Amino acid sequence: MTVKPIQTDVAIMGGGIVGSSAALALRRMGMQVVLLERDLCGSRSSGVNYGGVRRQGRPLSQLPLAQRAHRIWAELPRLIGTDGEYQRSGHFKIARSDADLAALEQYRTQSQDFDLGLEILSGSRLHTHCPWLGGKAVGGSLCAEDGQANPRLVSPAFALAAQRAGAQIFERSPVDEVTHDGQLFTLRSGAALQVQAPMLINCAGAWAGDLAAQFGEAVPLCARHPAMAVTEPLPFFMVWSLGVEGGGIYCRQVARGNLVLGGGSGVALDADRARSGRDAIAALSVQAVELLPALRHAHFIRTWSGTEGYLPDRQPVLGLSQTTPGLIHGFGFSGAGFQIGPAVGEVLAELARDGRSSTPIEAFSIERFLPAHAGPA
């Protein structure tokens, strides 16, 4: 059977928050776009992550992107037609030792140019502000303008908004084959769907590595699985989204009253599915009770996980391919892509239209993983 390929300006592989945001941004620029998603848009890591919308604690190299995203989040209802339960409820990063507190103070100094408005709390002020904190906390850093959102709602809403804006979105359409004739990429999904475009955006998350490798840009991308759990609804007591310096656990209370907790790694069931492992959940519960003694008698009602693409330096690959004109990468957000996702989408759209980004992204070049004089494979 011969299929007439769909011709478009830009093809996108992957319907997570990055791909969907890119599709929406491209439509807003007036470009034609076709997005292929192997499952449902926002059903993988973008839709099942913790929902932290935080700039605090990011590497300085990501802060320009994070600031750009911060402005987009403020406009969310206008942009995608829902607030996605987004709240600037504050993000509080907890220090459990004086050394951790010093590290938070150092971060505040280093990030001063970005105007995050970080405020250090310790001693009696700490306990006045957060009487619910367990004894292990010695202080912390508050970013009042950071917050949280519901990824289950936000990520699919970006895809729907892109579709309403005229993007062609094909769900349950895994890409079986990509070819490039020097001018056009041809993507084939099953027997019935072919897409041709001069530009291809690779934002297939944990599954983006194969495409990069096909074009001579193999990267050490690996899949990891966040362990997540949620409690039954509890009386509301905490507005901040919590993190811990040095990592380990994060936690927020949603308007409904449930506490969403994450930390540690789940286990993969197969290439596509993962679950919070019982050891991770047990470890999470230990830390949760230490941090928030009120949780001691609460119930976990559900646990879950997803599949995220990690790179060894925990920075994404974002930018033009070094080997193939028209190929653009945006993947490997290493568990921290949700907040910056909407800005990454705009950057990818700019790269497709202009060949360059108005936000600095040099630190995320795929070049850093390539041998010095690499050419096409």
Next chain:
Amino acid sequence: MKKSLLQPVVVGAGPAGVRAAQTLVAYGVRPVVVDEAPRAGGQIYRRPPSNFKRPAQTLYGFEAARALAVHSTFDTLTNQIDYRPDSLVWNAQSGLLDVLHGPTQTTQRLPYQQLIVATGATDRVLPIPGWTLPGVYTLGGAQVALKFQGCAIGRQVVFMGTGPLLYLVAYQYAKAGVNVAAVLDTARLSDQLSAMPALLTQPAVLFKGMYYVAWLRAQGVVLHSGVRPLHVLGQTRVQAVVWHDGEKELTLACDAIGFGYALRSETQLADLLGCQFAFDPLQRSHLPERDGAGRASVAGVYLAGDGAGIMGADAAEWAGELAALALLTDNGVAVDSARARVLEQKLRQLRRFRTGLERAFPFPQNWAAQAPDDLVVCRCENITAGELRRTAQTSGADELNRLKALTRVGMGRCQGRICGVAAAEILAQATGQSVEQVGRLRGQAPIKPIPIHLVHASAPGVNA
């Protein structure tokens, strides 16, 4: 056992679990039997606390002999098995179960190499407006109250829905001296008549069912068939029920309602174990796949009883025994293969009868189309049928897990165990798909809510 170093584990001590354990013991194997209830018997043969004095004949009626046989079998086994009552399996990973012991509030890890899953079933719930009022129970809940707590759900009780359990529970209540105000069956008499040939394949079971109906009639209990339940009236609790009989609306005062539409299998554990599921049109649900002897798609896992598909208590006993024989065979034990063939044949024969039961008490196909927009489908999260329909239409959600993500249906304490069936029906109706196409809610641990401090206590290095 040649290959295995570990004891096999049986989850559930209803008719399937008890016969499985008995069979393992008969072949010299000492299984671990984990049961959520404080005493063996399952739901259908649920045992009252030991200080209760109602005789078995009163509690179980025609089933008294079978109930007593299952109970006494289990009692003779207790020294030959590792019995863990009051124990909920709340999580499973390959080779490892997590078990919560209720009375001591401790959780333990239980390793396994072979596992017989006999998790039973709960009521299939199709709500109507007012179903969340105090005084509305499921049929199974009404039965538990009577058998285990020795009390009735009300003084003047209406039983409503469809399925064999409808008449059985009404009979048990009337026998216990409760005023059964009416039995409202959504099935029509013509359904029952057309099912007769298939039902006659199990004449003894058919006779029991007919006896309950005749007995209820003789006691003056009003039986209506072909009804369409409309709503439950009441301010702070049930005061009346309203239904349509095909020509007009009728209202009947009552102070309690037991309702249900046959049963749904408790499949979460099979799901966590990674078993393959397939849609069963007869039971209108996705069920874990098994071969004729009960082998699941995952090596070392066996499925028996209503937890793998509703076949009833007698079939559960046979399936439990058969699954144990399969487990033993797979581990190199020479078993009575003639017995295994007999059991497989009995189970096959029963399928025709089950087809008849589904015809006699059909699923109310038009329930979803008639469910009003303001009907609460998910009571944990207060999600209405209208919200589900609107979301399906505006978001394009055509799959149950996506609908859950967008609306919170099935996200509360029950995790879809109660509302999942109704949500799937509403989604199928709203999107013009079959219930098979909308899929099933993915199982996620914990199977039932578990206190954080108990997970905490079982953390590695804290207290294994």
